[in-house]
Every structure is written in structure tokens, then in C-alpha cells.
Amino acid sequence: MKTFDLIVVGGGPAGSTAAYFAAKAGLTVLMLEKDRDIGMPVRCGEATSEAGLRQFFEPEPSWIASTIHKISMQSPGGTKITFESKHKGFVLHRRIFDYQLANYAAKAGAEILTKAYVYDVIMENDTVVGVKYEHLGKKFEVRSKVVIAADGVESRVGRMAGMRTALKLGDADSCFQYTVSNIDIDEEIIQFYLGKKIAPGGYLWVFPKGNGQANIGLGVNGFDSKNIKAIDLLNKFMQEQYPKASPLTSVCGLVPVSHTLKKIVSNGIMLTGDAARMVNPVTGGGIIAGMHGGKLAALTAVEAIAKNDVSAQNLKPYEDKWDKAAGTNHRRLYRIANALATLEDDDFNKIAVSLEKYPAEELSLLKIFTQFAMIRPKVLIDVTKAYIGF
Numbered sequence: 001m002k003t004f005d006l007i008v009v010g011g012g013p014a015g016s017t018a019a020y021f022a023a024k025a026g027l028t029v030l031m032l033e034k035d036r037d038i039g040m041p042v043r044c045g046e047a048t049s050e051a052g053l054r055q056f057f058e059p060e061p062s063w064i065a066s067t068i069h070k071i072s073m074q075s076p077g078g079t080k081i082t083f084e085s086k087h088k089g090f091v092l093h094r095r096i097f098d099y100q101l102a103n104y105a106a107k108a109g110a111e112i113l114t115k116a117y118v119y120d121v122i123m124e125n126d127t128v129v130g131v132k133y134e135h136l137g138k139k140f141e142v143r144s145k146v147v148i149a150a151d152g153v154e155s156r157v158g159r160m161a162g163m164r165t166a167l168k169l170g171d172a173d174s175c176f177q178y179t180v181s182n183i184d185i186d187e188e189i190i191q192f193y194l195g196k197k198i199a200p201g202g203y204l205w206v207f208p209k210g211n212g213q214a215n216i217g218l219g220v221n222g223f224d225s226k227n228i229k230a231i232d233l234l235n236k237f238m239q240e241q242y243p244k245a246s247p248l249t250s251v252c253g254l255v256p257v258s259h260t261l262k263k264i265v266s267n268g269i270m271l272t273g274d275a276a277r278m279v280n281p282v283t284g285g286g287i288i289a290g291m292h293g294g295k296l297a298a299l300t301a302v303e304a305i306a307k308n309d310v311s312a313q314n315l316k317p318y319e320d321k322w323d324k325a326a327g328t329n330h331r332r333l334y335r336i337a338n339a340l341a342t343l344e345d346d347d348f349n350k351i352a353v354s355l356e357k358y359p360a361e362e363l364s365l366l367k368i369f370t371q372f373a374m375i376r377p378k379v380l381i382d383v384t385k386a387y388i389g390f
């Protein structure tokens, strides 16, 4: 039986980033991905920030579908505010992006196997010492010093290791998205439509992908939406706004909108990315957060393996580093998201109308959320801390 220093489960942005940084630091790494192709199927709006990506890799032109300079938000009453984004954004081609991240990991020395479904972990003395996986109808066992579970929102690997990973209904948004062609939109603006009428507990997004294409999707909160389906609300919007658009793909998926799990390490194992709920609970964005988590997990594995101690106690610095990097902020954003969910459509309209009077150059996310905090003053401190710097 082959053994590795590190096994990474899942070949999304979090897994590939972990595999890349661990292999680059000299660990022997195996990354197992259940799907046939890395990066497929794409279940993502694909929007991200240039500065976020640059922390890890130099963005390549082939990943980038469109470059975003402006943000627009529309209230249920139809008031639209548009302003320059402080940071340049991208809408990615994730099928190319994810593939390329895995390529970087492979070039750094990681072994990658697709169509490899991890169905259990190997435990010895209360410590994860490897995984069991199925590949092309055959079952295999492979051992490692550390396992990083980057197996996405539906993560099961943490649970297999006895960790508490359950996601509450109210902490998940259920989403449906079309990638459409034949629409006429401004290529440098990402658009959000807010309000209970549009998307209860969530929002609707229009992210341009260049060449008359866009990702148009809608998320509804699991708790708020009751019997309302994201697909029905999205179809209604499409008929009203883009009746001539042709859907090229459609996807549904869950977005965890909780804060990060309390415990993301156990003996011999770390969780990262969506599996650890490392998603911005206000936006649902998890690409950069997952890459951040993946890198921190990999570097922690490198240190723990060098000390020959992969106990939960020795992997705990990963939790602390994540908290400092983003975890604490995600807890603030979680409180903000919960307060946002209590807004009625009238509140959204009032906020939009109060902002309408400002010239575009005076608008920012901080300003928008400050107006929101006027309605829900208990989040003022969280808003100030979370959005200063945006």
C-alpha cells in the first residue's frame, strides 16, 4: 500500500490550493477527486476579486471571462444604485480556473486521481491515518500522516472522522443558476437584486461572462423560503427581464451561509473550504476563502509533520490562523447576514431611496451597510469592523 504525507480529498479551489502549497513545501501529496474532470460540473456564479486571487496565484487571462469595475444593486421597488467597486473583480471560467489550479498542484509534485470517490477514513487510535476510496469499480486504501478534507458543501469526510459538520437549514441557501447567452448587458457591472419578493433570505445575481453571456442565478434561504423554489423565482425573473436569453447550462447547489465550523481539526485531519463552511455568509462567496483555508491547512500540515505530531492539539494553529485571517470576520458577517434576513421589502426600498441621492463616487459597500445599520442599529459595530477596508 502506497503512503503519502498528505491526502487531500476534493479537487476544488480549496483542495488544489492545499495540494499545491503542501507539494511545494516538499510533502508527498495525493489529491482524490470523485468527478471525472477537475472543475466540472461548475456550481458557482464564478465572481471573485482580483486582489483575493493574487494572494495565491497570478491570474491568467484564460481564467477570466470578464473584468468587473462596478456593482449595482436593485431594491424590490425598482430603485437601482450603481457605484465603482473599490477592488477590481473577475467573473471566472471556473472550469478552466479549477483545472489550472490542479495543474499547478501536479506541477509542484502532487499526484492527482479523478473518478476516485472517498467513502471512508481509516482510523487508528482515534486518529485519521488514511482514506478508503473507490476508483473505476475497485476499492483501495491509502495511508497518510494527515488528511485535508476539501470535499465541498456536501462534505462527508469530516463526519466519517467523527467531527460535527451538520449545517442548519437556516444556514444554507439553496441556489439555481443559468449560464445564458444572447443577452445585452454591461460587461463590467455585477448586478444584485434584493428583497423577499425576489429571493427570500437570499438575492438574485447577474454576473456577466463576456460575449453576450452571463451567469444569472438566485439563492433562497433554506429557512425563509419554505415551499418557494429558487428555480421558479428565477424563471419568473428571466421571463420578465431576459425573455430572449438562451440557457446554455443550468445548475443547482447549496451555499453554506453559516460561520466557520467551531472545530475544523481533529487528530490527523483538517477541514477546509466549503467543508469547513469557510464562506462569506453575506455574499455566499467561497472561492477565495477556500483557497485561503487550503493554504493555511497545507502549511499547518507541513509544520505538524516536521514535528512528527499530527494530533488535534498540534493542528490547532490552523484554527487560530484561520480565525485571524477571516474566521472572526465571518462571524461578524454572519450576524450581519442574520440581521439582513429580518429586513422587509419596504426596508430595502427605504435604504435604496436614501442612497439614491448620493453621487455614484460617494457610494461604497460601507455606505450601503451603514444605511442598513441605521435600520438595524445592533449591527453597527459589526458593519464598521467588517466593511472598513472594503
Ligand SMILES: Cc1cc2nc3c(=O)[nH]c(=O)nc-3n(C[C@H](O)[C@H](O)[C@H](O)COP(=O)(O)OP(=O)(O)OC[C@H]3O[C@@H](n4cnc5c(N)ncnc54)[C@H](O)[C@@H]3O)c2cc1C
Residues within 6 Å of the ligand: 009, 010, 011, 012, 013, 014, 015, 032, 033, 034, 035, 039, 043, 044, 045, 046, 047, 048, 116, 117, 118, 119, 150, 151, 152, 153, 155, 156, 175, 176, 177, 217, 252, 253, 254, 255, 272, 273, 274, 275, 279, 284, 285, 286, 287, 288, 290
Ligand atoms: C450556485 C452557486 C453560486 C456560487 N457563486 C459563487 C461566486 O460567485 N463566488 C464565490 O466566491 N463563490 C460562489 N459560490 C461558492 C463557491 O462555489 C464555493 O465556495 C467553492 O467552490 C468552494 O470551494 P471548495 O474547494 O471548498 O469546494 P468545491 O469547489 O465544492 O470542491 C469540492 C470538491 O470535492 C469533491 N468531492 C466531494 N466529495 C468527495 C469525495 N467523497 N471523494 C472525492 N472527492 C469529493 C467534489 O466533487 C468537488 O470537486 C457559489 C456556490 C453556488 C452553489
